[in-house]
Amino acid sequence: MPIKISSGFDAGAIDIVSATSADAIDLNIRKDSHADITQWFYFRLQGARDEACTIRFLNAGATAYPDGWHGYNAVASYDRVEWFRVPTTFDGKVMTVTHTPEFDSVYYAYFEPYSWERHLELLDRAQLSEQVRLVDLGSTVQGRDMNLLVIGDERSTTAKKVWVIARQHPGETMAEWAVDGMLDALLDPADPIGRQLLKETVFYVVPNMNPDGSVLGNLRTNAAGANLNREWHTPTMERSPEVFLVKQKMLETGVDLCLDVHGDEGLPYVFVAGSEALPTFTAAQAAAQRQFSDDFKIASPDFQDVHGYPAAPYTDEVLTMGSPHITHAFGCLSLTLELPFKDNANDPDELTGWSGERSARLGAAMLQPVLQAIRRLS
Numbered sequence: 001m002p003i004k005i006s007s008g009f010d011a012g013a014i015d016i017v018s019a020t021s022a023d024a025i026d027l028n029i030r031k032d033s034h035a036d037i038t039q040w041f042y043f044r045l046q047g048a049r050d051e052a053c054t055i056r057f058l059n060a061g062a063t064a065y066p067d068g069w070h071g072y073n074a075v076a077s078y079d080r081v082e083w084f085r086v087p088t089t090f091d092g093k094v095m096t097v098t099h100t101p102e103f104d105s106v107y108y109a110y111f112e113p114y115s116w117e118r119h120l121e122l123l124d125r126a127q128l129s130e131q132v133r134l135v136d137l138g139s140t141v142q143g144r145d146m147n148l149l150v151i152g153d154e155r156s157t158t159a160k161k162v163w164v165i166a167r168q169h170p171g172e173t174m175a176e177w178a179v180d181g182m183l184d185a186l187l188d189p190a191d192p193i194g195r196q197l198l199k200e201t202v203f204y205v206v207p208n209m210n211p212d213g214s215v216l217g218n219l220r221t222n223a224a225g226a227n228l229n230r231e232w233h234t235p236t237m238e239r240s241p242e243v244f245l246v247k248q249k250m251l252e253t254g255v256d257l258c259l260d261v262h263g264d265e266g267l268p269y270v271f272v273a274g275s276e277a278l279p280t281f282t283a284a285q286a287a288a289q290r291q292f293s294d295d296f297k298i299a300s301p302d303f304q305d306v307h308g309y310p311a312a313p314y315t316d317e318v319l320t321m322g323s324p325h326i327t328h329a330f331g332c333l334s335l336t337l338e339l340p341f342k343d344n345a346n347d348p349d350e351l352t353g354w355s356g357e358r359s360a361r362l363g364a365a366m367l368q369p370v371l372q373a374i375r376r377l378s
Contacts, residue, residue: 003047010115013217014043017058022051028059032218034225038063039265040171040217042109049104053097060095064219068265069095072342073353075112078103083112085353111263111341112356114173114180116215119208122180123147129187131198137245141223144211146245151186152202160256160374162197165206165246168228168322169220170213172263174339174359179207179261181360185367193367201374204253209242229262230317232325243322250326257373258334259366260322268345268354270362271308272296273336275327277318288333288373295369302344302362333373337366 003022007014007030017026025045031038038059045053060069069090074097077083086099086108097108126149127134133154137146152159164182166175186194186203197203208214212223221227224239231240235247274289275281296303318324326334339362343353352358 003045005043005045007043007217009044010117010215011040011113011217012042012044014041022048022053025053025055027055027057029057029063030217032213032221032225033216034223035218035221035227037218037220039065039068040110040219042107042113042217044105044107045101046105048101048106050100050102052100055097055099055108057095057097060090061093065265066090066092068341071268075109075353077107077109077112078105080107080113080115083109083355084351110171110219111173112177114167114176114214114356116211119176119211119214122176122183122207123149126151126183126187131187135249137249138241140210140212140242142212144215146211146242147206148246148249149183149205149207150202151183151205152198154202156202158200160201160377161204161254162201162370162374163204163206163250163255163258163326164261165209165258165322166261167207167214168209168243168260169262170208170210170216170222171219172261172339173214174263174341174354174356175261176207177356177359178337178339178363178366179205181363182366183207183363184360185364191364191367193371197367197371197374200371202253204249206246209246211242229260229322230320232322233320250330255326255330255332255334256377257332257370258323258326258330259337259370260326260334261337261339261363263341264338265341267307267338268340268342268348269307269338270300270303270340270344271305271338273309273323273338275324275334277312277314278324278328279314280328285327285333288376289335291376292333292335292369292373295372296366299368300362300365301347302358303365304346308338 015028073085135148235243
């Protein structure tokens with residue numbers, strides 16, 4: 001049986017250069033559908049069972065974040081449910097995966113995918129709770145639904161408004177895995193923190209900010225080529241309806257706390273980035289950020305605050321980014337939560353690296369620092 005490589009499925013993305021035999025598979029990582037950004041890959045290999053495969057990504061050194069390939073191992077799966085890491089090397093130009101598949105069909109990806117079908121199942125499962133209202137905000141560039149989950153009693157005059165958004169960058173699938181875990185815990189009647197939060201807060205959750213980019217197999221952009229995390233200052237319905245619609249709803253509800261969940265290509269750690277670059281950033285806001293991090297470290301051994309982004313000066317770009325824009329607009333604590341593509345270097349897992357399951361556990365643990373943060377607002 002000759003080998004075959006395909007990517008004609010949800011989030012699939014790869015360019016085939018040459019694939020004549022299992023030990024000489026040459027590929028290029030495909031650009032985002034409407035932008036010159038190259039990093040995400042996801043494809044299926046058939047016909048190489050029990051053969052030693054050598055898969056070379058020829059343009060890895062010219063991708064958007066080539067330093068991210070150092071210390072990185074690709075993920076693979078036979079059933080798209082259980083994913084594991086496969087040996088991967090990078091010489092500064094070419095990235096090479098070596099793997100001997102045990103079955104006739106195997107999938108390889110940049111990170112464990114979170115499919116559009118699973119996204120819809122998440123929304124469906126959540127709306128079955130009496131605590132949840134599913135809201136349609138509008139449509140994406142390509143006409144997909146922009147859905148919001150409203151969780152809690154909106155009639156309450158004392159409940160704090162907590163916003164959680166994920167996957168502004170669609171290839172950062174660990175972000176939606178985290179929201180998945182957070183929702184399961186929040187809606188579990190046996191979870192004491194979730195139960196208490198629903199007495200004191202209303203959650204507004206957008207599990208996927210970038211439906212088009214997710215289905216198209218993009219790393220960072222939507223179907224108009226827009227990086228949504230640079231659209232917050234002046235979003236439009238033509239270029240960035242996803243941000244426009246969410247921002248419009250935020251202005252309607254107000255925001256007391258916001259978490260924007262992302263993935264980082266380079267750093268093998270979980271951390272938050274704040275709004276320190278804002279000229280209006282206050283000492284009280286700085287203290288709230290530090291306290292949130294301290295609380296998160298207690299809630300989850302995966303969270304840390306030693307490694308993260310260095311301080312950067314204010315530029316006009318800052319207000320185009322989700323978290324600082326929301327801090328500026330609402331005066332609230334707004335943080336970007338970064339999860340790794342690689343692993344957690346403080347507690348590595350050789351089999352799976354950082355994974356969807358681990359992201360979900362982190363999402364559940366996130367509720368504890370959220371509860372403590374909103375109580376300090378009372």
